[in-house]
Amino acid sequence: MSVTTSRRTALVTGVAALTLTLGTSLADPAYAGEQPSNSQGSNTEQSGGGNKTGIYAAVRIEYSGSVAPNGGSGNVTSSDVNWSPPPCWYAPYLGAKDFKKEMSAKIKDAASAPGMTGTPGAAIGQTKAHYEDGFGWEDHPGYEDYNVAKDGEGMFWAGVENPNEPDILKRSSCTELPFWVDNGEAPPPRYERAITPEILAALAYQHMELPGTEVTLAPAETTKVNLPTWAWLDKTDFHEVRATASINVPGFALTATTTAKPVSLKLEPGTPDAETYPASGECGFDDDGSIGEPYAKGKADQMPPCGITYLRSSGDGTFNLQATITWDIAWTGSGGAGGDLPDGTFENAQAVTVQEIQAVNR
Structure with missing residues (x-):
């Protein structure tokens, strides 16, 4: 195994260790606040963060029009059995300062958890180095001090689970480390699941409510x-x-x-x-x-x-x-x-x- 590949493996292992320790992904589906009732023209919101503090609001998707209430799935069945809405995607997550606050706390908690020694401990240390010391690999650049010097000029993006996807393996398959994207710039092409209008359209499809068909x-x-x-x-x-x-x-x-x-x-x-x-x-x-x-x-x-x-x-x-x-x-x-x-x-x-x-x- 090459040095580059081993570093990447270590980083992925580090994220896995963080996930297992915290019982959550870095940007899992979250509290969405009060939900209005369903009607034409009403708004239904769905978050992609993880608590009620509002710090995760960056990955919120807002639904409007003829949609199911409370972010639920609508009543449309696709005629193509091979088509399904995206199980997860990458979306804007947090600014640099907020990301530092969240990620550094997760790393600290993971490092102090029982059993986080040996390989898992080393992997967590390398994940920390990725965001604090600029440790990178291949086409994944590292970040000095969580990119705080560029706060306000962009955001960290992270994987967001589709809460309406029943298959947990598919739902949790967006496993890339959070990455930085400058304002006005598109994510690097390697992130094929980065949020796009087409992904949003598929999600709108998933939440759409059609009228009944009683003849x-x-x-x-x-x-x-x-x-x-x-x-x-x-x-x-x-x-x-x-x-x-x-x-x-x-x-x-x-x-x-x-x-x-x-x-x-x-x-x-x-x-x-x-x-x-x-x-x-x-x-x-x-x-x-x-x-x-x-x-x-x-x-x-x-x-x-x-x-x-x-x-x-x-x-x-x-x-x-x-x-x-x-x-x-x-x-x-x-x-x-x-x-x-x-x-x-x-x-x-x-x-x-x-x-x-x-x-x-x-």
Whole structure:
């Protein structure tokens, strides 16, 4: 092993030792303060720090628009099973003086913890040298006195866990040591997970709340075997939905807005003994933003542009009609950035009773 590689290994070991001793990462998900209720135009904040002192406010992400309350995950399901929101990222953490206060305290506590001798102790010592004495390696520069001489000219960035990521290994995979970034400068390219408008857009996607998808049926709730059931959604029921994620700290600001536009409704009758209209069961939105056509008197024998014919009775129970809206997802962000994200879906179940047509013999 080369000297450079061994030094880097020692530093990583030092961070691991600090983490094990303190029971926390250097910038784990944190207290976010009072959370407003969810509504269009409201703000929901999520921190990336670790206590109630406000010292970690630098890594706070603010969510607004149609988002879940209290920083929770929204109700959108990605149509791409291989896509997922970022489990962690690197973001502005603390200014030099605040970082010195926090990091030096962590190092001191870790060094005095039981068992921090031998290799772990040496690694902690090298981590201390990295921030106090300018000890660096490869393309990772060291810092004299925690870069205090440049306080106000930039910030230390650190890994931030996504609190909504269930996999702890993925959530805690941003393990690079905190690094300095000057105000107005981008992080070095090697930090591929440094916060970007696209990452913010993905987080806005994760927190987005879509409206329900209960369709209007005629006949409503109870229909007859072999009788076409009309299904539709009024144009006033669905519209574009927007969610915004932003970060704004001294010398650094980013924002991204994710927009969801409804494009189709898919009906799944809840039984194979049914026919859908159209045959695919997927009804597209009309130019006026509606889906299907409302039933009107005199259309009982017509085939609906969007609907179902059940071929057998539901007996003493009901059929579970699944109505799923597919949403086209796109985003725009700081600096003119933008692009597409995987389509999103949100489904709603409706109980449908199907009865036999009773004939009367005279």
